[in-house]
Amino acid sequence: MAALHDDRGLLTGTSSQPAMAAAQRALWRMMSFYDPPLADLDDAVAHDPHWLLPRLMKAGFLLSLTEPALLPQAAQVLDDAVPLEADAPARERAHAAALRMVLEGRWQAACRAWDEVLVAHPRDALALQWAHLWDFYRGDALNLRLRVARALPEWEEGDPLYPQVLALHAFGLEECHLYPQAEEAGRRALALDARTPWAVHAVAHVMEMQGRCDEGATWLRAHQPQWAEGNGFACHLWWHAALFRLETLDTTGTLRLVDAHLAGDALQVTLQRLDAASMLWRLRLLGVDAGPRWRALVAGWPLVDEQAGHYAFNDVHAVIALLGAGDVPRAEAWLARCAARALSAEDARRSNHGMAREVGLPLMRALVAGVRGDAAATVPALYGIREGAARFGGSHAQRDLIDLSLLAAAADTDDADARAIGRAVLHERLLAKPPTPMTRHWASRLGLSPRAAGRLA
Structure with missing residues (x-):
């Protein structure tokens, strides 16, 4: 039987209609986040064991969770798929090559490889989805926009x-x-x-x-x-709901959302745990005692020493969780393991090598210094990180944690230079968007000049 084309007219490596249907369902799940795609992918493999793409989709899904513990499983899936590559279409072989780059930590190279796929096949939704995710993990805002823009008119x-x-x-x-x-x-x-x-x-x-x-x-x-x-995606959208509550200084409502949707069984992967850590940290900066929530978060977070240094964005949030739980020595130990990996020549090809050295490690050190009471040193350290902060991934809203930590540290010190930096950062905020109760809170704490404070009216 002849090989089939998918719903976008792309040649595939299967002639099985049931396998094709299962893979198309899995693709929709990967893009819409409605249930994991693994059952559908296993179904596709069962219908056509010789088709490469469903195995690649499984490996890519596992890798996209940014969990170091899943790397061996993803590697095994890719290894098992090698014998299928010889008879696969060139497009599918290109996906295999890109995923091996991801496995090796060469995320930027993988995105370049997917870009080549998209130039030839702009309706390859899988290439769009994966490149978008790893653009996000690398903090590449320009390609988050342009890569999709190059394909969308098709x-x-x-x-x-x-x-x-x-x-x-x-x-x-x-x-x-x-x-x-x-x-x-x-x-x-x-x-x-x-x-x-x-x-x-x-x-x-x-x-x-x-x-x-x-x-x-x-x-x-x-x-x-x-x-x-x-x-x-529900956990992250609940994080956004809590973010809106917190901006109005409704800390009680924020805690209710944390307890209901950012705790316990709701936290299955690190991408969800870091949302919980981020929200609890923001509450902490406002002087809210989260009590045992910090310890519960750390207890449910499998912080295995050997996995430190996989992805700087996740590592920063692991340190935040440990600091929030009061375990400063363990936070420092995690930081040290991340630093050792970032300084290793063996890791130099990995995208995280630069991400950790340029942003992740300085940020973790600044946060630890702040918890240790050295606010005067914390403020200039955080200020120096801001310009290149996108290099360690996440969104503008997620990285706002850096500015909020800076404002809190500046407000907690009598050091004139540190407080001046805090006011300068707050000036940016006043010009970027209408004032909110949180903006007014930091303005009051930092003693903004009457002229600047006039923008709060």
Whole structure:
């Protein structure tokens, strides 16, 4: 039988309709986050054991979770797939090569490889999804926007995956500060398919960056029936809901959301645990005692020594969790293990090598110094990190933790230079978006000049 083409007209390595259908379901799940794709991928392999792509999709899904513990499993899947490559289409072999780069930690090289795939096959949704994720993990805002923009005009609006691709575009626009365009794209994606949580997410980011707290909370509630149940992205969207609460200084409501949606069984992977750590840290900066929540978070976080240094963004949040739990020696030990790996010549090819050296390690050291009471040293250290902070991944909203930590440290010291830095950073905030209760809080703590404070009126 002849090899089939998928729903986008791309040649595949299978002639099995059931295998194709299962793989297409898995692809939709990978882009929409509705249930893990693994069962569908296993189904595809069962229908056609000789088809390479479903095995690659499984390996890619495991790698996309940024869990060091899953690397051996992903490696085994890729190794088992090697004999299938000889008869696979060139596009599928290109995916295999890119995933091996990811496995080796060469994330930027993998994104370049996927870009080559997309130039030839702009409707390869898998290449778009994976490149977008690793652009995000690398903090590459420009390619979050441009990579999708190069492909999007080739897509038909009637394609079932078009809303998911449009949502990727919306997020890239937002991370490049193109807020009206991002909101329009996100809303259009949801008008086409309400089950597009990445679009809900993109618009929530717009509202966060513009200080539209009440509107953002309403936005998430309006779409909650679609994302809150049976969706792997729910934890992060609850984090956004808590972020809107916190910006209004509703710390009690924020804690309720943490307890209900950012704790216990809701935290299955590190990408979810870091959301919990991030929110608890923000509360801590405002003087809120989270009590045993910190210890419970650390207890459920498998912080295996050998896994330190895999991804700087995750490592920073692990240190935050340990500091919040009061375990400063263990936080310092984790930092030391990350530093040893970042300084190792063996790791020099990994994207995380530069991410850790340039941002991750200095940030962890600054946070530890702050907890140890050296606010005067913490403020200039954090200030120096800000310019290149995107290098260690995440979004603008997630990296705002750096500025908030700086403001809190500046407010907690009598050092005139440190307080001046805090006020300068707060000036940026006052010009970037309308004042919020949190902005007013830091203005009061830092003693803004009457002229600057006039912007709070």
